[in-house]
Amino acid sequence: MDMEARGHREHPEALRLWLRLLTCTQLIEKQVRGQLREQFETTLPRFDLMAQLERNPDGLKMNELSRRMMVTGGNVTGITDQLVTEGLVERVDVEGDRRAYRVRLTTRGRKTFDDMARQHEDWIVQAFGGLSAREIETLHKLLGKVKQHQTDLNQEMENA
Amino acid sequence: MDMEARGHREHPEALRLWLRLLTCTQLIEKQVRGQLREQFETTLPRFDLMAQLERNPDGLKMNELSRRMMVTGGNVTGITDQLVTEGLVERVDVEGDRRAYRVRLTTRGRKTFDDMARQHEDWIVQAFGGLSAREIETLHKLLGKVKQHQTDLNQEMENA
DNA sequence: TATTGTTATACTCTATAACTATA
DNA sequence: TATAGTTATAGAGTATAACAATA
Structure with missing residues (x-):
């Protein structure tokens, strides 16, 4: 009896897991965002873009950045523009395709990112220090x- | 030798874990946001606020909502205003403190939330279907x- | 004085769609 | 026609700070 009451509460474990996953991510993310802002006057998407470039020294095309960062193209243009203005990344022509280019870290950008990455790693190590x-x-x-x-x-x- | 090269790459596991945690959360979150918008014309914070109220039938004060949703007070006011306009939640006076009140689901709000929650649970169960x-x-x-x-x-x- | 909640403001991030230039 | 990238726009989401009312 009461068969109807089942159905929508049959897998509460997945739901509980999701809420907890979301909470953990938000807690850590909020702290990382705050530290990036306070200590380096930057944001998580900007850090993320630079991190992608650090892993790809030859640079990445806009659509590659877009896919890896999981955001649409227009946003990558905006973030890239900011970083170019600050001299942290640069646009380099791709030979053989005049529509495209690669974005890569400048020397200064790499140095700046290394500083941030060191701190960032400390924050993350601390965040998972309970495990x-x-x-x-x-x-x-x-x-x-x-x-x-x-x-x-x-x-x-x-x-x- | 090369003691200096250590230091900042000593705990790459925590970093890898964080990136993966972030990716997983973003993937699921993006899908949930999209579905909430397409199927119910609502947003995640609005859903979240209603979910908090569903767990607390007597309602919650603004500062309690603020703490549970992990956002500052001004934002809760804005989201609550929207939901009040749509008749999904209501503000109820708290006796003994004329500064405060409780926000709680209306009958219609509860019904609406139940519909959304059922769907939401399906999406989440599916998201963790690989486990x-x-x-x-x-x-x-x-x-x-x-x-x-x-x-x-x-x-x-x-x-x- | 402290607390509850609101208002005003500004900024980042985002998606969408129309657009330009090249393939 | 299709692809690479930009621009324009609108909206979500957020924090901050000044504010009014009550405790």
């Missing part, structure tokens, strides 16, 4: 499954 | 540690 190395690895692995599943779902949607 | 019940529990538990540690850190900062 053992083993637990961190487990979390990383499980979230890898979540990410993969999510990616699969997105591809299904695109193909449909 | 077993056991894995979901493990994730939940580990993230609980992260949350607790983060809460402790914040309290230390406030006391300092």
Whole structure:
């Protein structure tokens, strides 16, 4: 009896997990944003863009940045413009395609990013200071499954 | 030798974990936001506010909502105003303190929220569909540690 | 004086769509 | 026609600070 009362409370565990995931991310993100602003007068998207470039010394095209940062193109243009103005990144022509170019860190940009990255890593290490190395690895692995599943779902949607 | 090269790459695991945590949250969040907009013409903060009220049938004061939603007071006023206009929540006087009141769901608001919550739960169940019940529990538990540690850190900062 | 909540403001980030230039 | 990137715009979301009313 009371079969109807089931249905929509059948998987509360997933919901609880989501709320907790969201809370954890927001707590850490809020702190990182605040520290980036206070200590370096920058923002998370700007830091993120520079981090992408740091991993790709030859630079990245706008659409590559757009995809990796998971935002649309117009936004990348705006953030890039700011960083160019401050001399932290530069636009370099791509030979063979005059529509495109690569964005890459300037020498000064790389130095600035290294400073930020060092601090950033400290904040993150501290944020996960309550976990053992083993637990961190487990979390990383499980979230890898979540990410993969999510990616699969997105591809299904695109193909449909 | 090369002692200096250590230091800032000593805990890359925490960093990798953070990036993955952020990615997972953004992927799911982006989808939930989109669905809320498409199917219910609402936003995540509005849904969040209503969810807080659903868990507290007697309503919550503005500062309680502010704390639980982790945003400052002015924003809660704005979101509440919208929901009042649409007849989904109402402001109720608190007896004994004429400065304050409680915000609570209207009958219509509760019905509307139930519809949204049912859908929302489906999206979330799907988002974590790649995990077993056991894995979901493990994730939940580990993230609980992260949350607790983060809460402790914040309290230390406030006391300092 | 402190607290509750509002108002005013400004800024970042974002998506969308129309646009230019090149392929 | 399609692709790379920009521009323009509008809106969400946020923090900050000054403010009014009450405690």
